[in-house]
Amino acid sequence: MRWATTFATFILPLASIARPVSEYILHARDIGQTTPGSTPVLSQQAAFSGDVTQCKGYYVDHTAPSSSGGLLVYLTLLDKCSAYGNDISYLTVSVEYETSTRLHVHIYDNDIHQYQVPQYVLPRPSSDDCSQDKSDLKFEYNSNPFEFWITRKEDNAVLFDTRSKNIPTYDESIQIQGNYSNYTVLPSHPLIVEDQYLQLSSALPNGANIYGLGEVIAGTGYRRNESATVQTFWTRDVGDPVDENMYGVHPMYMEVRWDEQPKKLMSHGVFLLNSNGMDVILRDGVIEYRAIGGTFDFYFFSGPSPNDVASQYAQAVGFPQVMPEWSFGFHLCRWGYTSVNDTRTTVTRMREAGIPLEVQWNDIDWMRAYREFQFDQNYAPDEYKAFVDELHSMNQHYIPIIDAAIGYLYNDSDVFDVYSRGHELDVWMKNPDGTEYVGAVWPGFTVFPDWFNPNMQQVWTEAFYNLSQVVDFDGIWLDMNEPSSFVDGSATNSTIPIEDTTVVPPNYTPQAPPVDFPEGYWPNISGYSGNVTVNGTLTYGQNGTAPKNTALRRSYTVEIQQAKRNNGGSGSTTPDLPSYIPEIQYVDEPPYPIRNQAGRLSAKTVSPNATHYGGLQEYNVHNLWGTMEELATHNTLLDLKPGRRPFMVARSTFAGIGRKTAHWLGDNYSTFAYMKRAIQGVLQFNLFGIPMVGPDTCGFNGNTDEELCNRWIQLSAFFPFYRNHNTKLALSQEPYVWDSVRDASIKAINARYAMLPYWQTLFAKAAEYGAPPVVPLFHEFANPSYLSVDSQFLIGSSILVTPVLQPNESSVYGVFPNDNGVFWVDWWTHTRLDNSKYDNVSIDLPLGEIGVHVRSGSVLLVYDQPEYTVKETRDGGYGLLVVLDGKGYAEGDAKVDDGDSYPVTELTCLCFTASAGKLTSTPEGNYHIDGQLNTITIVGVWNRPSKVSLNGKGIDGGQIEYDESVGRVKIRDVGGNLNGEWTLEWE
Numbered sequence: 001m002r003w004a005t006t007f008a009t010f011i012l013p014l015a016s017i018a019r020p021v022s023e024y025i026l027h028a029r030d031i032g033q034t035t036p037g038s039t040p041v042l043s044q045q046a047a048f049s050g051d052v053t054q055c056k057g058y059y060v061d062h063t064a065p066s067s068s069g070g071l072l073v074y075l076t077l078l079d080k081c082s083a084y085g086n087d088i089s090y091l092t093v094s095v096e097y098e099t100s101t102r103l104h105v106h107i108y109d110n111d112i113h114q115y116q117v118p119q120y121v122l123p124r125p126s127s128d129d130c131s132q133d134k135s136d137l138k139f140e141y142n143s144n145p146f147e148f149w150i151t152r153k154e155d156n157a158v159l160f161d162t163r164s165k166n167i168p169t170y171d172e173s174i175q176i177q178g179n180y181s182n183y184t185v186l187p188s189h190p191l192i193v194e195d196q197y198l199q200l201s202s203a204l205p206n207g208a209n210i211y212g213l214g215e216v217i218a219g220t221g222y223r224r225n226e227s228a229t230v231q232t233f234w235t236r237d238v239g240d241p242v243d244e245n246m247y248g249v250h251p252m253y254m255e256v257r258w259d260e261q262p263k264k265l266m267s268h269g270v271f272l273l274n275s276n277g278m279d280v281i282l283r284d285g286v287i288e289y290r291a292i293g294g295t296f297d298f299y300f301f302s303g304p305s306p307n308d309v310a311s312q313y314a315q316a317v318g319f320p321q322v323m324p325e326w327s328f329g330f331h332l333c334r335w336g337y338t339s340v341n342d343t344r345t346t347v348t349r350m351r352e353a354g355i356p357l358e359v360q361w362n363d364i365d366w367m368r369a370y371r372e373f374q375f376d377q378n379y380a381p382d383e384y385k386a387f388v389d390e391l392h393s394m395n396q397h398y399i400p401i402i403d404a405a406i407g408y409l410y411n412d413s414d415v416f417d418v419y420s421r422g423h424e425l426d427v428w429m430k431n432p433d434g435t436e437y438v439g440a441v442w443p444g445f446t447v448f449p450d451w452f453n454p455n456m457q458q459v460w461t462e463a464f465y466n467l468s469q470v471v472d473f474d475g476i477w478l479d480m481n482e483p484s485s486f487v488d489g490s491a492t493n494s495t496i497p498i499e500d501t502t503v504v505p506p507n508y509t510p511q512a513p514p515v516d517f518p519e520g521y522w523p524n525i526s527g528y529s530g531n532v533t534v535n536g537t538l539t540y541g542q543n544g545t546a547p548k549n550t551a552l553r554r555s556y557t558v559e560i561q562q563a564k565r566n567n568g569g570s571g572s573t574t575p576d577l578p579s580y581i582p583e584i585q586y587v588d589e590p591p592y593p594i595r596n597q598a599g600r601l602s603a604k605t606v607s608p609n610a611t612h613y614g615g616l617q618e619y620n621v622h623n624l625w626g627t628m629e630e631l632a633t634h635n636t637l638l639d640l641k642p643g644r645r646p647f648m649v650a651r652s653t654f655a656g657i658g659r660k661t662a663h664w665l666g667d668n669y670s671t672f673a674y675m676k677r678a679i680q681g682v683l684q685f686n687l688f689g690i691p692m693v694g695p696d697t698c699g700f701n702g703n704t705d706e707e708l709c710n711r712w713i714q715l716s717a718f719f720p721f722y723r724n725h726n727t728k729l730a731l732s733q734e735p736y737v738w739d740s741v742r743d744a745s746i747k748a749i750n751a752r753y754a755m756l757p758y759w760q761t762l763f764a765k766a767a768e769y770g771a772p773p774v775v776p777l778f779h780e781f782a783n784p785s786y787l788s789v790d791s792q793f794l795i796g797s798s799i800l801v802t803p804v805l806q807p808n809e810s811s812v813y814g815v816f817p818n819d820n821g822v823f824w825v826d827w828w829t830h831t832r833l834d835n836s837k838y839d840n841v842s843i844d845l846p847l848g849e850i851g852v853h854v855r856s857g858s859v860l861l862v863y864d865q866p867e868y869t870v871k872e873t874r875d876g877g878y879g880l881l882v883v884l885d886g887k888g889y890a891e892g893d894a895k896v897d898d899g900d901s902y903p904v905t906e907l908t909c910l911c912f913t914a915s916a917g918k919l920t921s922t923p924e925g926n927y928h929i930d931g932q933l934n935t936i937t938i939v940g941v942w943n944r945p946s947k948v949s950l951n952g953k954g955i956d957g958g959q960i961e962y963d964e965s966v967g968r969v970k971i972r973d974v975g976g977n978l979n980g981e982w983t984l985e986w987e
């Protein structure tokens with residue numbers, strides 16, 4: 001949950017009780033201009049001019065080869081300009097050809113006084129000692145002023161180009177979210193490196209196709225607005241706004257260019273490793289970085305395919321963790337299960353309704369007065385323990401929430417007094433005067449863990465150990481870890497004792513049900529049931545208006561654009577500190593005011609002047625806070641359950657943390673627009689190497705309705721992380737609430753559970769070499785018209801998902817690529833979709849149905865019989881789905897392990913090939929697969945086979961079913977052993 005939602009819903013006056021969800025109120029610090037202006041961003045400190053046009057950059061003093069075969073370029077400042085900080089006179093540019101596809105260019109101060117992200121948080125990738133000759137990339141530079149550019153040798157394309165003459169300048173501002181923004185004025189492009197301001201620009205092609213630079217919900221969808229974007233990097237607790245900074249920080253982008261000549265999409269990636277506050281601006285022809293500290297630590301990835309870029313990036317920042325198989329089951333949560341009994345009732349009703357429930361969750365209701373690790377009276381330890389044990393006895397799982405901040409006050413009856421223990425070991429973040437920093441979150445006053453403190457891990461693990469003695473949790477939900485604080489600054493310091501503070505912790509807990517409903521549902525006419533029909537009348541559009549999902553603006557209109565490292569387990573428990581602790585002069589109001597949409601840097605979070613162990617200021621490491629909590633929690637989970645895959649779902653993330661955690665897309669809204677936006681979120685985090693991701697299904701803020709929940713529960717069944725979650729007091733949205741949603745859930749969950757071996761395969765490949773499990777169409781099909789398609793997505797290369805994203809519609813246009821004769825068969829019916837003439841096809845999808853298609857030429861290992869839980873499903877053995885292409889050919893592979901061991905030491909890969917009436921399976925690896933192969937389904941056999949044999953032995957006709965309408969042979973009771981090689985033949 002978040003604070004701003006409740007604020008907006010319950011404190012601001014509401015225009016009308018029955019309006020669709022308004023799309024948030026902007027708090028932009030640069031609003032006010034109504035006409036284009038030429039006001040660049042002002043300096044917040046009088047000592048600095050804010051005038052970057054006076055900066056002249058650096059010249060090359062000398063160069064030297066580096067010890068590893070790279071290049072060192074030594075720079076001297078041309079002229080002081082004091083734009084937004086003190087100019088740094090001497091810089092080093094280190095150029096390392098780390099692998100053939102990765103070039104590392106690090107521009108840093110010779111004194112090494114600027115902050116750099118610790119190895120503990122992001123271990124630097126090892127390099128192959130690649131040389132310039134063997135690299136796909138080439139680094140070149142001019143000496144006076146110093147400017148560099150990077151070329152990909154394969155196509156001679158200049159990928160990154162800091163030469164001023166090639167970069168357009170802009171003296172007039174343009175609009176962002178309806179207001180002219182000073183931040184879009186780009187008057188000149190020198191290299192600026194000051195202690196509190198770094199600026200660097202690169203030329204982009206016109207119509208550049210840019211993806212990434214998140215976490216963000218971009219108004220344009222997954223493809224960023226290359227003409228008008230200001231992306232701010234400052235982690236922030238806010239309910240899913242559009243085009244603003246939010247929970248996570250991933251300063252990485254992929255750019256894709258269409259190359260007419262070989263008709264290929266040529267892609268590359270750029271990652272700036274920097275944890276300081278930052279703005280990145282996109283306007284036609286330019287990308288500009290503006291950071292308020294740190295260094296310019298760039299990694300360039302040569303691609304050239306989009307999948308190559310994703311995997312090269314993951315290799316640099318760390319491959320994602322393999323996930324426990326149970327975590328792919330269906331998760332159910334809400335804020336407002338007020339007791340163990342209430343939660344248990346939900347579990348029971350799910351089973352009665354026959355809807356598979358794998359993981360039950362609780363939000364902050366389980367805590368007494370919302371204090372971490374302390375049990376509410378309605379969650380009494382004995383009863384709570386019995387409930388979680390019951391879940392386990394039924395092969396189900398349990399996840400509770402843990403918020404970032406720790407309640408400052410405690411009670412003698414608390415099971416574990418985390419505050420006092422942490423106080424004793426001195427692990428809480430400090431004020432500049434050395435006293436404990438006290439903010440406020442749900443429990444009222446709170447302190448904040450200092451993840452740099454060497455004792456913090458111990459306090460954290462003790463707290464979880466004590467919790468686990470009551471609640472044997474299977475995973476942890478880490479919320480509010482931007483970190484969120486409801487008050488600006490510390491409530492106390494050495495001169496103001498807490499008893500005398502004037503700061504009053506606000507209470508943002510909802511007091512009344514929300515009034516918002518999805519587009520077109522009017523509760524004042526149709527009542528509060530949320531039903532699709534009331535008394536036989538359709539509820540959609542009853543007040544005469546039929547609003548649609550505005551987030552779909554760009555979709556369905558096909559636009560043509562021209563345009564192995566080992567991360568170890570529970571390793572070090574003491575984060576490394578920098579050898580030099582930078583002291584930030586203007587820590588509260590840095591001269592350059594990043595476009596933090598919360599306002600001041602301290603707004604709704606811990607103040608940047610709060611200090612960590614050794615005197616490190618929050619200013620430099622704010623963006624790392626959540627990620628460091630996730631590192632510590634990962635260590636804790638491994639300590640508590642050694643050898644088992646940790647599972648946590650976290651809100652605030654920094655580059656590379658996919659190697660430890662999953663992520664959910666935060667506090668969204670119950671609207672069709674937000675259902676659509678979940679797709680760009682899932683695609684984004686797959687690019688960022690955090691593939692276990694999904695939204696709050698049916699929507700968090702506001703009330704959902706039957707139609708939206710029906711559509712959404714089916715869509716999310718094809719995202720990696722699948723959880724239904726709801727806010728306090730909103731209309732209930734468990735899938736049993738409406739019969740149609742129940743039926744839709746069962747249908748989608750059965751398909752999902754059948755596909756689990758495929759998901760496990762994709763995640764094993766992600767862990768092995770960074771292959772993204774969920775991708776947009778253009779990753780698989782080189783067609784420039786697919787560059788903006790984000791209303792559909794692919795799971796791996798074989799499954800295409802096409803949802804309905806509008807209210808009151810029962811068909812949808814989807815893109816079904818037909819390159820090289822590719823076609824698609826329906827997952828459920830195996831009917832072939834006719835895309836031979838056009839790749840843009842309308843399909844019928846009445847409520848309760850979603851488009852799921854299998855690509856021709858695929859072989860998928862599936863579970864034969866979806867059951868109530870993942871374990872029971874797995875125990876039921878396997879099936880194989882073969883969809884032959886036009887030439888009778890198909891191939892695929894599957895990676896199988898026990899689904900729970902960590903690290904993975906036993907894994908078997910099965911390779912399947914079907915050709916000319918013959919299907920073979922070849923296993924390789926050391927995991928013994930217990931489940932048998934029960935069923936083989938082959939689609940695309942157009943003559944009834946007269947003879948089918950397995951390893952030369954005829955199969956009884958009674959086991960074989962043939963359906964000539966779809967050309968399908970189904971062989972049952974195969975009894976196949978997947979550990980050996982086998983061949984199936986038909987004629």
Ligand SMILES: *[C@@H]1O[C@H](CO)[C@@H](O)[C@H](O)[C@H]1NC(C)=O
Pocket residue numbers: 029030032033037039040041042043182593
């Ligand atoms: C943006 O420009 C307006 C004048 O148009 C000015 O008043 C405001 O202070 C500027 N904002 C920033 C952050 O520089």
Ligand SMILES: *[C@@H]1O[C@H](CO)[C@@H](O)[C@H](O)[C@H]1NC(C)=O
Pocket residue numbers: 341342345
């Ligand atoms: C548990 O909850 C159910 C349904 O919410 C209710 O009917 C029942 O009385 C509750 N039992 C107890 C012991 O509170």
